[in-house]
Amino acid sequence: MPTSAARVAPAPSIDYRDVQSDDGTRLTAWTNDSEGRIDGPTVLLCNGLGTGPWWWPAFLRPDCGVRIVSWNHRGTGGSDRPADLTHCGIEAFVEDALSVMDHFGIDQAPVMGWSMGVNTMFELAFRYPERVTGLFAVAGVPGDTFATMLAPLRLPRLVARSLTVSMARALKVAGRVITPVSTRLPVGPRGIAVLSHSGLMFPVADPLGAANAVREFLVTPIEWYMNLAIATSEHGRVSLSKISVPAAFVAGRWDVLAGARDMASAAARIQGATYAELDGSHFIQMERPDAVNALLQEFLERLA
Numbered sequence: 001m002p003t004s005a006a007r008v009a010p011a012p013s014i015d016y017r018d019v020q021s022d023d024g025t026r027l028t029a030w031t032n033d034s035e036g037r038i039d040g041p042t043v044l045l046c047n048g049l050g051t052g053p054w055w056w057p058a059f060l061r062p063d064c065g066v067r068i069v070s071w072n073h074r075g076t077g078g079s080d081r082p083a084d085l086t087h088c089g090i091e092a093f094v095e096d097a098l099s100v101m102d103h104f105g106i107d108q109a110p111v112m113g114w115s116m117g118v119n120t121m122f123e124l125a126f127r128y129p130e131r132v133t134g135l136f137a138v139a140g141v142p143g144d145t146f147a148t149m150l151a152p153l154r155l156p157r158l159v160a161r162s163l164t165v166s167m168a169r170a171l172k173v174a175g176r177v178i179t180p181v182s183t184r185l186p187v188g189p190r191g192i193a194v195l196s197h198s199g200l201m202f203p204v205a206d207p208l209g210a211a212n213a214v215r216e217f218l219v220t221p222i223e224w225y226m227n228l229a230i231a232t233s234e235h236g237r238v239s240l241s242k243i244s245v246p247a248a249f250v251a252g253r254w255d256v257l258a259g260a261r262d263m264a265s266a267a268a269r270i271q272g273a274t275y276a277e278l279d280g281s282h283f284i285q286m287e288r289p290d291a292v293n294a295l296l297q298e299f300l301e302r303l304a
Helices: 091-105 117-127 157-183 189-197 207-218 222-233 262-267 289-303
Strands: 015-020 026-031 041-048 068-070 109-114 130-136 247-252 272-277
Touching: 015 091, 026 091, 026 117, 026 157, 041 091, 041 117, 041 222, 068 091, 091 117, 091 189, 109 189, 109 289, 117 130, 117 222, 130 289, 157 222, 207 289, 247 262
Parallel strands: 041 068, 041 109, 109 130, 130 247, 247 272
Antiparallel strands: 015 026, 026 068
16 A cells, blocks of 8 residues: 655654554554553553654653553555545544554553544544543544634634635645655754744744654655545534543644634533643644643543
């Protein structure tokens, strides 16, 4: 099966594994603790679309206090595209999450998600509640994500969804022209400095790690990434009344890709859920890694 190029710069302390999902798609899974040296609980990470471990600088440190298990999405980061190219939405990602859990021998665990991964983790908890003990959402909402984008502009949900989905469709068509350029863009500290003052991202704690993250992200062809994005845009809201496990939400106040007010609204609809809003963007875990990890540790202590 076609796949994006393998990891550009393998993250330190990360162990990569091949895992086969239920439909036969080979996935690149990863963990920050292959030898069981981290003294802390195991958490399944449903990552942002097309991203890998470099986007989580706190988890690359041996003293992070949590064992992370995750995977790279279909057709990204070394994972194969599925034989059925339409099988790449949130429902497929839930199947992948279960396959990764089974591979690592995890019967149930707390699950955290970032960005579109929040959709995945809530769908996982809705369909397979026996596998999930808690939900930790970072810069993401439980469904209908595209309607929450461009939140700082205060657009009506239908308008925001129409604009962002149309943009994704246009980029998918233009991808064959853009990809030869995007995959060759030089990304270093200077590029990260520009990006971190663009409004999309704020200054990050580790510019070199962020450069590795962006370089790895740009390996994925634009047309395939937009195909994934369009497929995930079809995922509607998860019924939060069916969520019975503890939940916590961490939002970036100036997030243009997952509105903070929509995250606050979701938290208010789940009994006992907590909500924290930090100064930052959609990439809050790169800008405020210690603060996000501290909130995760508090949540895990509450579960314990």
